[in-house]
Amino acid sequence: MSATASPSKIGAEVALEMYRQMTRIRLFEEQANELYRGAKMPGLTHLYIGEEAVAVGVCSALRRDDWITSTHRGHGHCLAKGAEIDRMFAELLGKEAGYCRGKGGSMHIADHENGNLGANAIVGGSAGIATGAAFSAKRRGTDQVAVCFFGEGALGQGLVYEVMNMASLWTLPVIYVCENNMYNEYTHYLEATAGDILSRPRAFGIEADEVDGQDVRAVFARTIEFVERARAGGGPAFLLCNTYRYHGHHVGDVDRAYYRTKDEEALWRSDERDPLRVLGTWLLAQGFVDDDALKAIEDDARAEVESGVQFALEAPYPDPSQVTEDVFA
Numbered sequence: 001m002s003a004t005a006s007p008s009k010i011g012a013e014v015a016l017e018m019y020r021q022m023t024r025i026r027l028f029e030e031q032a033n034e035l036y037r038g039a040k041m042p043g044l045t046h047l048y049i050g051e052e053a054v055a056v057g058v059c060s061a062l063r064r065d066d067w068i069t070s071t072h073r074g075h076g077h078c079l080a081k082g083a084e085i086d087r088m089f090a091e092l093l094g095k096e097a098g099y100c101r102g103k104g105g106s107m108h109i110a111d112h113e114n115g116n117l118g119a120n121a122i123v124g125g126s127a128g129i130a131t132g133a134a135f136s137a138k139r140r141g142t143d144q145v146a147v148c149f150f151g152e153g154a155l156g157q158g159l160v161y162e163v164m165n166m167a168s169l170w171t172l173p174v175i176y177v178c179e180n181n182m183y184n185e186y187t188h189y190l191e192a193t194a195g196d197i198l199s200r201p202r203a204f205g206i207e208a209d210e211v212d213g214q215d216v217r218a219v220f221a222r223t224i225e226f227v228e229r230a231r232a233g234g235g236p237a238f239l240l241c242n243t244y245r246y247h248g249h250h251v252g253d254v255d256r257a258y259y260r261t262k263d264e265e266a267l268w269r270s271d272e273r274d275p276l277r278v279l280g281t282w283l284l285a286q287g288f289v290d291d292d293a294l295k296a297i298e299d300d301a302r303a304e305v306e307s308g309v310q311f312a313l314e315a316p317y318p319d320p321s322q323v324t325e326d327v328f329a
């Protein structure tokens with residue numbers, strides 16, 4: 001591990017920005033849940049609460065012109081890569097001001113200006129897009145890097161292995177970030193994923209490692225190393241982040257006792273594992289902040305979320321005449 005990448009060397013400015021981003025994501029998601037519960041959002045959504053350190057740790061290691069591809073649980077990735085809260089809410093509510101002019105919704109938010117090539121409702125689907133972006137960067141001779149976020153459920157999809165094979169053969173600048181929140185919908189991953197996860201990328205000659213996905217500093221430090229290596233022509237990498245989703249598979253999955261226990265949920269929500277608490281405790285211990293400063297960050301994020309959702313609720317829907325625009329068949 002290089003000196004600059006060591007978690008203990010991460011300075012106050014970077015750590016505080018990561019805390020701010022994780023807080024924004026947490027509060028955005030809580031508000032998205034309220035929109036669903038208040039029947040103000042069409043359809044449903046998959047909350048990222050509990051996993052914030054993965055998106056923020058990874059995206060903090062990227063440049064704006066680096067790419068990401070995301071999943072059905074993608075709000076955290078979009079925000080961490082630079083999306084604005086008001087346009088995110090507008091997209092969730094199907095409004096014209098949204099990132100896809102209201103036609104994408106929660107599971108299809110793309111934000112090319114910030115390097116987000118899009119969320120994707122097809123499990124594993126975005127692996128091909130990220131690998132293609134990395135291929136494009138290599139062919140054009142840029143030093144951009146692509147990151148592919150996916151849940152461990154995508155490890156059952158053949159596409160992921162086809163593209164890892166190509167990425168290794170062609171030394172592509174792509175990083176596969178597996179967010180193992182332990183459940184594929186309502187099934188524990190050990191019932192669906194055979195053997196050792198890291199052996200899979202390693203079989204293709206891809207450098208692979210795992211980190212505590214609740215510790216944003218650990219995620220950030222390892223990602224920086226992989227990104228620097230990929231930028232310098234060192235090829236693909238695979239980062240397994242062990243994490244947990246606090247809520248159900250989607251917002252309607254409220255009765256979870258038949259597939260996981262309340263004790264397990266409480267353990268992951270504890271001060272020792274909650275990603276915001278883990279970073280907040282570290283910031284306080286380092287003397288970088290006091291309780292008031294953390295509270296101020298939360299207050300600012302809450303105000304941003306409140307004005308963002310108000311903007312979206314009041315924003316107009318697209319005109320019906322646009323219904324066939326941007327439709328490809």
Ligand SMILES: Cc1ncc(C[n+]2csc(CCOP(=O)(O)OP(=O)(O)O)c2C)c(N)n1
Pocket residue numbers: 072073121122123124150151152153154181182183184185249
């Ligand atoms: C190809 C495909 N198969 C099945 C589904 C239905 N489905 C949606 S989410 C999901 C589970 C995904 O689990 P995981 O990849 O671990 O992500 P997580 O929800 O845990 O973030 C499934 C099976 C789908 N969207 N796409």
